[in-house]
Amino acid sequence: MSATTLYERIGGATTVDRLVDAFYQKVLADEKLRPFFEGVAVERLVAMQKEFFAAALDGPVQTSPFDLASIHHNMGITRDHLTRFVNCLVDVLNSETGIAQSDAVDITFRIATYSDEVLGGAGGTDG
Numbered sequence: 001m002s003a004t005t006l007y008e009r010i011g012g013a014t015t016v017d018r019l020v021d022a023f024y025q026k027v028l029a030d031e032k033l034r035p036f037f038e039g040v041a042v043e044r045l046v047a048m049q050k051e052f053f054a055a056a057l058d059g060p061v062q063t064s065p066f067d068l069a070s071i072h073h074n075m076g077i078t079r080d081h082l083t084r085f086v087n088c089l090v091d092v093l094n095s096e097t098g099i100a101q102s103d104a105v106d107i108t109f110r111i112a113t114y115s116d117e118v119l120g121g122a123g124g125t126d127g
């Protein structure tokens with residue numbers, strides 16, 4: 001057992017802020033993902049995503065649990081979108097020098113775990 005949480009090990013709020021900011025820059029730069037975020041208050045979304053990451057990495061929990069299935073319901077998100085989204089995260093983690101490879105894999109796994117919720121009932125296609 002490790003004495004610290006994943007959140008503490010990677011550097012806490014400072015690192016999560018930096019990661020999530022860089023992550024969304026990549027997501028919004030992706031031509032297939034960007035349309036989903038048109039008209040969305042991205043600053044608020046990024047702030048919520050920081051809360052989500054903190055909780056997922058065993059850091060402080062400040063919000064009630066997110067209902068990811070309802071949030072992403074009927075957006076038309078496919079497995080391909082999901083893969084691109086997670087790849088943005090992998091790219092960001094790969095360019096981080098201060099995070100151990102095993103922690104980077106753990107972070108990716110913890111976020112990708114929510115894929116089925118995000119895809120919901122309609123997301124089983126490869127489209």
Ligand code: HEM
Nearest residue numbers: 033036037040048049052066081082085111112114115118
């Ligand atoms: C495992 C993958 C994902 C996770 C964990 C995740 C998580 C979240 C979270 C925590 C929020 C904020 C909820 C809130 O504002 O209260 C959110 C919102 C949102 N997500 Fe995701 N998401 C994922 C994948 C995706 C993908 C692949 C897309 C689109 C291609 C997407 C599009 C959106 C949009 C457009 C919003 C804003 C909804 C709104 O404010 O109206 N998400 N997501």
